Amino acid sequence: MELMSRVERHKVSQSKLPTVLISLGTSVLFLAMIYFMLVYVQIPDSLAFRQTLQISLFFSSILFLGLYLLAFIFVSTKKFNQTEEKVARVNLYIVILWVLSLLYHFILWLAHDTVIIPYYYYGGLALTWGVLLLTLVHFFAYFSFVRRDIRAQAKANDLGNRRHAYEMLKRIFYMYQIIHELMNKDAEVKHMMKWNHFDEKLEQMFLEVEPYIHTLSFNREDLEHILGIKAWMDNLLMIIEQHPLHHDLYKKINM
Structure with a gap:
């Protein structure tokens, strides 16, 4: 029994290792993006530019959200050999973050006359880039899952x-x-x-x-x-x- 428990713990730790590495890599990349944005990205004081920026990010959020939903709604109809199909479904948290992103930019676009602090705009950029990064990570996880599923199917055949x-x-x-x-x-x-x-x-x-x-x-x-x-x-x-x-x-x- 003790030997079996050790084997099971080893399998669980091995299965969690890729998830931990992906989470760590995503966090490091996001922090690097924030650092790059704060150091190298300058948002002009022009009101027209800020309006254009917010409405562009607003429609970009709608576009990415729509593409994400269409892609994973289509993917969820497929059948896989592996039991772990969670990665092949729409992630509710990513959807919520995209909705928050588009609402944030829309509200900031409406309140452009009262919002003069540039960090609000930096925060909007960070939010959109972060959600986009999570979306790309989800796609990467899905393609990795598909590759493992193909290998499992080939092995079964x-x-x-x-x-x-x-x-x-x-x-x-x-x-x-x-x-x-x-x-x-x-x-x-x-x-x-x-x-x-x-x-x-x-x-x-x-x-x-x-x-x-x-x-x-x-x-x-x-x-x-x-x-x-x-x-x-x-x-x-x-x-x-x-x-x-x-x-x-x-x-x-x-x-």
Whole structure:
């Protein structure tokens, strides 16, 4: 129990590590943006410029909010293999911040005659840049989630193909053994196999599937090849079954 709890704690800590790093990186980048704005960005005292700035930021907030909602409403309709689909949904906090941003700029635009302190405008820029940064981080997290989901789907498909291939290989080896036993016990079956060159074909088929024993990854061509060999051996057993002594052969094999 103690060992399991340690493993679980390790998994939880490993899963939280990327989130902590992203949050830390976002905070550092936001502080760097604030420093850059305060040191290098100068807002002129022109009333017309400040009005234009606020109305531009107002419509920019509306535009980014609309694009954000449209993007993640569309994304939320998709199905994912992973259970953690929260990152693929609209973040309510980001929506609220965009609404606050557009309201802030709209109110500041209306009150341009009374607001003369430039820090109000710097605060509006910081708010908009911060929400934009959070929006970009959400998109980045979503694309990372999609990449992990694609990898998980590929891994699941690979495991499914491997399981299906091994089941067919097991069936092929079993039928190969049955056919050889029949050839050793029944001279007529052996004669029929040699007369139609089925014995040579059988060995050729076996040599073709033998390398797949140590294969860990199977693509569609591999599965189709193995399936073709399995179908050929099934047909061969059905031919042998037509002999009066082996009329129930196929039924016994499938039991």
